[in-house]
Amino acid sequence: xxxxxxxxxxxxxxxxxxxxxxxxxxxxxxxxxxxxxxxxxxxxxxxxxxxxxxxxxxxxxxxxxxxxxxxxxxxxxxxxxxxxxxxxxxxxxxxxxxxxxxxxxxxxxxxxxxxxxxxxx
Numbered sequence: 001x002x003x004x005x006x007x008x009x010x011x012x013x014x015x016x017x018x019x020x021x022x023x024x025x026x027x028x029x030x031x032x033x034x035x036x037x038x039x040x041x042x043x044x045x046x047x048x049x050x051x052x053x054x055x056x057x058x059x060x061x062x063x064x065x066x067x068x069x070x071x072x073x074x075x076x077x078x079x080x081x082x083x084x085x086x087x088x089x090x091x092x093x094x095x096x097x098x099x100x101x102x103x104x105x106x107x108x109x110x111x112x113x114x115x116x117x118x119x120x121x
Contacts, residue, residue: 008116009046013114015038035082039085042086046090047090051090058098063116063118064115071110084096087118
């Protein structure tokens, strides 16, 4: 039986999917500056925490505690794309298809961050 080796860390509030990609006049997609900065933050935070990449064949669960930066109405699914992609870019996971479980909880406390907990299923 495998031991449940989990990690927990905090990251800044992710950009929404609406603020993630831009498109040039020629139709080429590119990552927007806010999304690129978020990716760099996640890379730095996970590296500083010493988080190693999960094996490609490991099945994972992720729990996200969302603490919005302000009282604006938000769809919680809008933060998922940039957050999960950043975990791949930071080499915490190989691909977001490794996740078999996804739990998202929005809290009322306004902190502007996300507490990420990843466990092996």
